[in-house]
Amino acid sequence: MTRPLLKISDVSVEFGPKANAIRVVDSVSFSIGAGEAVGLVGESGSGKSITSLSILRLIPDPPGRIVSGSIEFEGQDLLKLPANRMPEIRGRDIAMIFQEPMSSLNPVMTIGDQIAEALMLHQDLDRDARWQRVIEVLSLVGMPDPAARLGAFPHEFSGGMRQRVMIAMAVACNPKLLIADEPTTALDVTIQAQVLELMKSIRASVNTAILLISHDLGVIADLCERVVVMYSGRIVEEGSVESIFSKPEHPYTRGLLQSIPRLDDDRKRLYQIAGTVPMAGSVKKGCPFYARCDLRVDKCAAEMPPMFEFSKQHKAACWVTGEAEQ
Amino acid sequence: MGRMIGLRLIDAIPTILLVLTLVFVALRILPGDPAQVALGDMATPAQLELFREQMGLNLPLWQQYFIFLWDMLTLNLGRSLVSNVPVASIIAANLPYTIELTLVATGMGVIIGVPLGVLAATNRNKLPDSGVRVFSLIGYAIPDFYLGALMLIVFSLNLGWFPINGGGTDFLSRLHHVFLPALTLAMVKSAFLGRLTRTSLLEVLGKDYVRTARAKGARENRVIYRHGLRNALLPVTTGLGLSLLATLSGSVAIELVFNRPGLGETLIGAIAERDYPVIQAGAVIFAFFVVFINLLIDIAYIAIDPRIRVQS
Numbered sequence: 001m002t003r004p005l006l007k008i009s010d011v012s013v014e015f016g017p018k019a020n021a022i023r024v025v026d027s028v029s030f031s032i033g034a035g036e037a038v039g040l041v042g043e044s045g046s047g048k049s050i051t052s053l054s055i056l057r058l059i060p061d062p063p064g065r066i067v068s069g070s071i072e073f074e075g076q077d078l079l080k081l082p083a084n085r086m087p088e089i090r091g092r093d094i095a096m097i098f099q100e101p102m103s104s105l106n107p108v109m110t111i112g113d114q115i116a117e118a119l120m121l122h123q124d125l126d127r128d129a130r131w132q133r134v135i136e137v138l139s140l141v142g143m144p145d146p147a148a149r150l151g152a153f154p155h156e157f158s159g160g161m162r163q164r165v166m167i168a169m170a171v172a173c174n175p176k177l178l179i180a181d182e183p184t185t186a187l188d189v190t191i192q193a194q195v196l197e198l199m200k201s202i203r204a205s206v207n208t209a210i211l212l213i214s215h216d217l218g219v220i221a222d223l224c225e226r227v228v229v230m231y232s233g234r235i236v237e238e239g240s241v242e243s244i245f246s247k248p249e250h251p252y253t254r255g256l257l258q259s260i261p262r263l264d265d266d267r268k269r270l271y272q273i274a275g276t277v278p279m280a281g282s283v284k285k286g287c288p289f290y291a292r293c294d295l296r297v298d299k300c301a302a303e304m305p306p307m308f309e310f311s312k313q314h315k316a317a318c319w320v321t322g323e324a325e326q
Numbered sequence: 327m328g329r330m331i332g333l334r335l336i337d338a339i340p341t342i343l344l345v346l347t348l349v350f351v352a353l354r355i356l357p358g359d360p361a362q363v364a365l366g367d368m369a370t371p372a373q374l375e376l377f378r379e380q381m382g383l384n385l386p387l388w389q390q391y392f393i394f395l396w397d398m399l400t401l402n403l404g405r406s407l408v409s410n411v412p413v414a415s416i417i418a419a420n421l422p423y424t425i426e427l428t429l430v431a432t433g434m435g436v437i438i439g440v441p442l443g444v445l446a447a448t449n450r451n452k453l454p455d456s457g458v459r460v461f462s463l464i465g466y467a468i469p470d471f472y473l474g475a476l477m478l479i480v481f482s483l484n485l486g487w488f489p490i491n492g493g494g495t496d497f498l499s500r501l502h503h504v505f506l507p508a509l510t511l512a513m514v515k516s517a518f519l520g521r522l523t524r525t526s527l528l529e530v531l532g533k534d535y536v537r538t539a540r541a542k543g544a545r546e547n548r549v550i551y552r553h554g555l556r557n558a559l560l561p562v563t564t565g566l567g568l569s570l571l572a573t574l575s576g577s578v579a580i581e582l583v584f585n586r587p588g589l590g591e592t593l594i595g596a597i598a599e600r601d602y603p604v605i606q607a608g609a610v611i612f613a614f615f616v617v618f619i620n621l622l623i624d625i626a627y628i629a630i631d632p633r634i635r636v637q638s
């Protein structure tokens with residue numbers, strides 16, 4: 001197998017004072033191939049944002065820190081890199097779009113300057129070429145009349161437009177990996193669809209690998225080839241979109257799939273997974289999904305299930321389905 | 327931008343009228359008879375009456391009020407009751423020293439205070455932060471006239487590095503004269519501005535757009551100065567305006583300590599001698615400063631924050 005673009009192995013992240021730290025991301029491992037789009041799903045608070053921030057080493061410290069693991073990008077462990085080397089990678093090789101379009105742009109800088117800054121930091125262009133490129137990426141993300149909008153400030157745009165500016169900024173340097181942390185969650189539905197279309201067309205034109213974070217499996221199926229499912233800071237299932245949609249092996253993933261509304265559906269109520277997500281780091285022993293699981297057996301409470309392999313591309317951490325498979 | 331500044335200027339008119347009214351009322355309820363004070367205990371009732379007549383003190387209050395307003399607005403400030411020198415020339419001779427002191431002190435305060443705040447914020451809970459905290463506490467706790475006296479004793483009397491009194495003549499000697507008093511005021515000011523910058527910058531550095539700046543590969547210095555500080559300066563600007571006013575009133579005491587010419591020194595003298603027209607003009611000028619400084623703050627806001635520019 002060729003070396004993946006990004007290989008995350010056993011990454012754990014803790015928050016709070018060392019003495020009673022809360023582990024919000026626990027031994028997470030997955031990888032992304034060059035040009036591949038991977039979806040990361042999970043309920044609110046499952047650790048998706050923290051996992052993605054750890055790739056760029058942007059976890060606010062204090063209170064958080066990456067306590068173990070490795071994050072290899074093109075074979076180089078980012079966690080071993082001296083902190084002053086990270087800025088070379090951020091924005092150039094790995095770019096990120098954030099969950100909060102309203103607050104993620106600097107209110108006192110024009111959008112033109114903010115996009116140009118990304119170029120200035122990483123590319124050796126003269127002024128004219130730089131502005132040319134800014135206009136180019138702005139039209140790529142569907143900004144009407146981009147040349148006239150360079151001097152506008154973020155507050156002059158709607159949320160959807162701001163998210164387009166964020167995307168333009170992220171793709172300006174043609175990153176090898178684009179991390180999109182719920183790029184559409186804060187937007188209303190029609191705008192969501194537009195931004196997703198945009199992500200798709202960008203993927204086609206820039207050929208960047210994408211890590212798309214969402215709590216919406218539908219969004220992920222639309223854009224990605226592979227899915228990673230997180231629950232309470234752990235990866236519980238991982239596989240190709242087809243195999244996970246057709247044959248989910250973890251009861252949590254099954255629940256997630258059942259709660260997607262469908263047109264051919266005559267159920268009166270949507271399926272709902274009973275109970276609530278345990279506080280990250282609160283489950284010390286056994287499967288974190290135990291309390292809400294319909295399949296649970298005694299073993300689940302006692303011991304954390306390992307990742308069982310269901311096929312070459314499909315793994316899930318469940319004692320019941322996993323042992324039945326063996 | 328020009329239009330917005332024009333609007334702010336018009337906004338200032340009611341404030342100025344209010345200020346003038348307050349000065350007028352305050353002076354009428356001040357105890358003591360100005361005629362008596364001006365002419366001394368030996369004055370005859372006829373002389374006192376003549377004086378009141380000349381000064382318009384016998385007119386009905388509302389007439390006095392309008393005459394006062396008109397005089398102030400046309401800068402017809404009258405003559406000193408004590409020296410008979412036109413008040414305008416007394417002010418003209420002293421005001422530049424006060425402005426000079428205030429401006430130099432403010433500049434020094436910003437130059438010392440803002441970097442201290444940045445230092446503290448970027449080394450939160452480490453040694454530099456504690457150092458700045460101690461400095462701020464000292465700055466807050468020591469009264470400026472006391473600090474001024476200490477400075478005077480150490481640097482002027484003992485070490486002889488700075489002149490003991492006066493305001494200086496040519497540019498260099500004025501700078502030499504203003505240095506110690508300005509530094510005294512700047513210590514207090516930078517203690518305040520340092521704390522303000524620290525708090526404000528710490529808040530801004532936690533914002534989403536600062537994370538965005540890091541995510542696009544900006545290095546720490548760029549993150550702090552380009553993205554952080556500019557946003558953090560908004561509350562600091564307000565604080566700066568307030569402290570400018572504090573410096574202006576602080577300069578009264580400092581001018582006395584350093585025996586410097588200036589508006590403060592002039593006013594204190596005038597109050598002791600109940601020199602009505604001088605007190606009146608001094609109070610009005612201080613008040614105009616307040617209005618003017620507030621205007622400057624507004625303009626600074628408009629320059630810093632594009633969001634304000636559109637709202638009107």
Ligand SMILES: Nc1ncnc2c1ncn2[C@@H]1O[C@H](COP(=O)(O)OP(=O)(O)OP(=O)(O)O)[C@@H](O)[C@H]1O
Nearest residue numbers: 015024043044045046047048049050051063215280
């Ligand atoms: N600054 C912080 N201090 C303490 N705990 C934090 C901090 N940031 C995140 N956490 C904790 O980490 C856990 C995971 O958070 P994360 O933001 O990664 O969730 P998420 O999966 O992205 O959820 P959402 O869908 O709501 O964005 C949460 O339980 C949260 O309480």
Ligand SMILES: [Mg+2]
Nearest residue numbers: 048049099181
């Ligand atoms: Mg999140």
